[in-house]
Amino acid sequence: MSDSKIRNMDDFASVSGISRPTISKYFNDADSVRKSTRERIEKALARYDYQPNFYAMNQNRRLTKNVGIVIPYMSDPFFAEIARNVENHIIAAGFRPIVLGSQGNPEQEIENLNNLRLLKPAGVLLAPLGRMSDSERIAAFCTEVPTVLFDANIENVGEAFIGSDNNQSIGLIVEYLCRTGEPPAFFEMRKPTNPNALKRRNAYVNSMERSGHKPHLIQVEGEGWDFEEIGFREGSRVLADRTLPTDTILCSNDRLAIGLLSAAYQLGLQVGLGENCALRIAGHDDHPFSRYTCPTLTTVSQDYTSIAKKSAETLFSLIETEQRAQSRETTLFDGRLVMRGSA
Amino acid sequence: MSDSKIRNMDDFASVSGISRPTISKYFNDADSVRKSTRERIEKALARYDYQPNFYAMNQNRRLTKNVGIVIPYMSDPFFAEIARNVENHIIAAGFRPIVLGSQGNPEQEIENLNNLRLLKPAGVLLAPLGRMSDSERIAAFCTEVPTVLFDANIENVGEAFIGSDNNQSIGLIVEYLCRTGEPPAFFEMRKPTNPNALKRRNAYVNSMERSGHKPHLIQVEGEGWDFEEIGFREGSRVLADRTLPTDTILCSNDRLAIGLLSAAYQLGLQVGLGENCALRIAGHDDHPFSRYTCPTLTTVSQDYTSIAKKSAETLFSLIETEQRAQSRETTLFDGRLVMRGSA
DNA sequence: AGTCCATATTTACGCGCGTAAATTATTAAT
DNA sequence: ATTAATAATTTACGCGCGTAAATATGGACT
Numbered sequence: 001m002s003d004s005k006i007r008n009m010d011d012f013a014s015v016s017g018i019s020r021p022t023i024s025k026y027f028n029d030a031d032s033v034r035k036s037t038r039e040r041i042e043k044a045l046a047r048y049d050y051q052p053n054f055y056a057m058n059q060n061r062r063l064t065k066n067v068g069i070v071i072p073y074m075s076d077p078f079f080a081e082i083a084r085n086v087e088n089h090i091i092a093a094g095f096r097p098i099v100l101g102s103q104g105n106p107e108q109e110i111e112n113l114n115n116l117r118l119l120k121p122a123g124v125l126l127a128p129l130g131r132m133s134d135s136e137r138i139a140a141f142c143t144e145v146p147t148v149l150f151d152a153n154i155e156n157v158g159e160a161f162i163g164s165d166n167n168q169s170i171g172l173i174v175e176y177l178c179r180t181g182e183p184p185a186f187f188e189m190r191k192p193t194n195p196n197a198l199k200r201r202n203a204y205v206n207s208m209e210r211s212g213h214k215p216h217l218i219q220v221e222g223e224g225w226d227f228e229e230i231g232f233r234e235g236s237r238v239l240a241d242r243t244l245p246t247d248t249i250l251c252s253n254d255r256l257a258i259g260l261l262s263a264a265y266q267l268g269l270q271v272g273l274g275e276n277c278a279l280r281i282a283g284h285d286d287h288p289f290s291r292y293t294c295p296t297l298t299t300v301s302q303d304y305t306s307i308a309k310k311s312a313e314t315l316f317s318l319i320e321t322e323q324r325a326q327s328r329e330t331t332l333f334d335g336r337l338v339m340r341g342s343a
Numbered sequence: 344m345s346d347s348k349i350r351n352m353d354d355f356a357s358v359s360g361i362s363r364p365t366i367s368k369y370f371n372d373a374d375s376v377r378k379s380t381r382e383r384i385e386k387a388l389a390r391y392d393y394q395p396n397f398y399a400m401n402q403n404r405r406l407t408k409n410v411g412i413v414i415p416y417m418s419d420p421f422f423a424e425i426a427r428n429v430e431n432h433i434i435a436a437g438f439r440p441i442v443l444g445s446q447g448n449p450e451q452e453i454e455n456l457n458n459l460r461l462l463k464p465a466g467v468l469l470a471p472l473g474r475m476s477d478s479e480r481i482a483a484f485c486t487e488v489p490t491v492l493f494d495a496n497i498e499n500v501g502e503a504f505i506g507s508d509n510n511q512s513i514g515l516i517v518e519y520l521c522r523t524g525e526p527p528a529f530f531e532m533r534k535p536t537n538p539n540a541l542k543r544r545n546a547y548v549n550s551m552e553r554s555g556h557k558p559h560l561i562q563v564e565g566e567g568w569d570f571e572e573i574g575f576r577e578g579s580r581v582l583a584d585r586t587l588p589t590d591t592i593l594c595s596n597d598r599l600a601i602g603l604l605s606a607a608y609q610l611g612l613q614v615g616l617g618e619n620c621a622l623r624i625a626g627h628d629d630h631p632f633s634r635y636t637c638p639t640l641t642t643v644s645q646d647y648t649s650i651a652k653k654s655a656e657t658l659f660s661l662i663e664t665e666q667r668a669q670s671r672e673t674t675l676f677d678g679r680l681v682m683r684g685s686a
Numbered sequence: 687a688g689t690c691c692a693t694a695t696t697t698a699c700g701c702g703c704g705t706a707a708a709t710t711a712t713t714a715a716t
Numbered sequence: 717a718t719t720a721a722t723a724a725t726t727t728a729c730g731c732g733c734g735t736a737a738a739t740a741t742g743g744a745c746t
Contacts, residue, residue: 007702008701008702008703009702009703010702010703018724018725019724019725019726020703020725021704021705021706021724021725021726022723022724022725024703024704024705025705025724028704033723033724034712034713034722034723034724037723037724051457052702052703053402053461053701053702053703054458054461055398055401055402055461055462055702055703056402056701056702056703056704056731057702057703057704058398058703059396059398059399059402059702059703059704059731059732059733060702060703060704060705060730060731060732061703061704061705062704062705074417074418074423074444075417075418075419075420075423075424076418077418080417080418081418084446101417103427114394115397118396118397118398118399119398228632228635232635258635259635261635261637262634262635262636262637262639265637265638266638266639266684289571289632291605292571292575292601292602292604292605293605293637294604294605294608294636294637295608295609296605296609341609350732351731351732351733352732352733353732353733361694361695362694362695362696363695363733364694364695364696364734364735364736365693365694365695367733367734367735368694368734368735371734375693376693376694377692377693377694377742380693380694395732395733396731396732396733398732398733399701399731399732399733399734400732400733400734401733402701402702402703402732402733402734403700403701403702403732403733403734403735404733404734404735405734405735
């Protein structure tokens with residue numbers, strides 16, 4: 001295989017018989033060297049499995065092909081899924097994605113941005129935590145690195161925002177629920193961590209009033225990101241009380257709905273559309289798990305694909321033009337009704 | 344707040360009136376400088392919010408306080424949970440955790456190790472992918488960096504292995520199921536990706552035979568890590584066939600069980616212990632979601648806490664003694680029966 | 687005041703790489 | 717063969733920091 005260990009680019013330059021600056025050039029852009037040179041390098045690369053030190057590279061380059069992706073929660077399948085989507089676009093465009101999760105912690109979010117800055121990224125795609133986020137420091141970061149926000153908006157921070165049209169999506173499912181049964185109550189956290197939650201609350205109220213129904217907010221207590229637990233605990237309480245003015249509950253997101261479904265099951269309440277069902281439950285987001293709940297969860301899917309694509313494209317155009325956006329544009333995609341068993 | 348931007352340690356040394364090497368020493372170990380000096384540094388730190396370049400630090404140090412944690416899948420709540428647990432121990436011991444997920448991809452797993460190596464970690468805690476893993480390259484990595492394996496074993500790789508005693512845990516739940524109803528069939532993937540799955544299969548067969556029952560393996564097709572989908576799809580098929588010789592199914596892990604529960608629900612099969620139940624389903628792992636399934640999932644919990652603690656401690660002792668383990672020790676923790684609604 | 691030890695500073699070099707400028711070699715075309 | 721264009725090499729420096737050795741400084745003590 002290999003002779004002595006290749007420890008750095010100098011070593012590799014020696015064994016391949018090509019000067020270090022040329023090797024450096026090759027790794028920067030393989031097509032920027034003569035074809036015969038490229039072949040010699042690649043032959044040597046096959047013999048000695050050298051690869052340049054990623055961090056040392058980034059330390060010296062003005063700008064790299066790195067693109068950061070920061071999401072609020074790594075272990076939330078919803079964010080994992082959208083991050084994977086964005087990642088694919090980044091790779092396809094010849095960039096290198098670096099995904100970081102903030103674990104619901106605003107300090108971690110800032111640290112993620114700090115660490116990214118050291119890698120001299122060409123740009124960053126950021127889905128901020130929301131209410132908890134240290135928006136001042138995020139704004140400061142955005143002045144240094146071209147940043148596109150997605151999923152959750154922070155007013156006037158970043159070059160653009162791409163997300164879902166909560167008005168449309170909530171309107172869609174409220175209309176559906178009203179049309180097929182009793183008008184829904186809205187199940188949410190009293191102090192939601194996410195700006196989307198507030199938008200959805202307002203959208204619900206507006207949508208209900210527009211169709212002449214009285215809105216009914218079920219605002220439960222709970223902190224943090226353990227939404228299933230909150231949905232279950234508070235859902236159990238609310239359902240046991242039997243003070244609901246309706247048999248239909250629309251949850252602010254699928255994870256709350258998953259907890260609520262579990263609570264309903266344990267109280268012996270049949271959920272779904274049938275005659276012998278006591279309750280209808282709907283969610284929002286089309287969480288990967290929502291197709292395995294019992295019954296499967298009726299929800300509104302966010303347009304993952306479009307959000308990911310548009311976010312990436314917006315960032316790429318910023319990177320190419322090497323200038324900031326003249327005006328901060330907001331793009332909202334429509335949700336799609338996903339009818340399943342629960343409502 | 345601050346005057347001109349502090350760009351590096353030199354700048355910060357100037358404004359704080361202390362020499363750069365002393366600053367460097369402070370950041371390495373705050374107690375290694377005189378108290379009065381420390382106070383001066385920290386006063387300057389409050390004024391100018393400088394922090395050293397993480398990657399430049401690691402480039403030059405022989406050894407750092409970094410500890411890598413590599414898990415097979417970031418968005419699997421089970422691994423997310425155990426990683427969080429390990430992380431806390433690392434922080435408590437004054438080290439800096441760096442968590443990386445391999446997304447089920449063996450190449451990503453190797454790349455994660457490569458990237459970690461560049462950060463000169465004091466040690467690494469690795470939960471390998473299993474069958475898919477490039478065990479040769481992992482072994483090569485382990486000769487360079489002290490590495491402790493957990494969750495999934497690779498024979499003779501790394502300094503130690505800490506995991507669950509699948510024999511004990513499967514024995515426990517098989518015994519429970521036999522005692523409280525019909526002996527279980529075992530639902531698993533025909534070609535599991537994880538070595539634990541194979542151990543569990545054998546443990547099931549042994550356990551059944553020991554108590555005089557005929558084992559029955561349901562080995563379903565399916566690749567990858569989308570276990571819920573496989574559990575649902577193949578579960579639907581198996582249940583619809585109605586060729587099962589028993590009404591009790593033990594799944595190789597909770598994620599399969601979650602899919603299977605969903606399949607049973609959709610086929611109108613009542614799952615649980617009651618007289619009018621057609622099926623009992625049990626899992627393994629005590630996945631965070633297993634308490635929200637309908638019905639809640641009876642399972643065996645792995646001793647997260649102990650595995651995380653022991654893994655971290657084993658690594659710390661390796662780091663302290665600065666030498667490799669004389670012999671590769673394997674530590675297995677007992678599982679605990681978690682009785683819920685499904686069996 | 688003088689001694690000693692701990693701590694701080696100065697100086698100088700190294701890590702693995704990017705990059706610019708000047709020089710030399712190669713290639714393709716005239 | 718000469719020329720011009722292109723590519724490669726040499727040389728030299730910089731990035732942000734660690735670290736070692738020599739030197740200088742401060743405080744506690746006799």
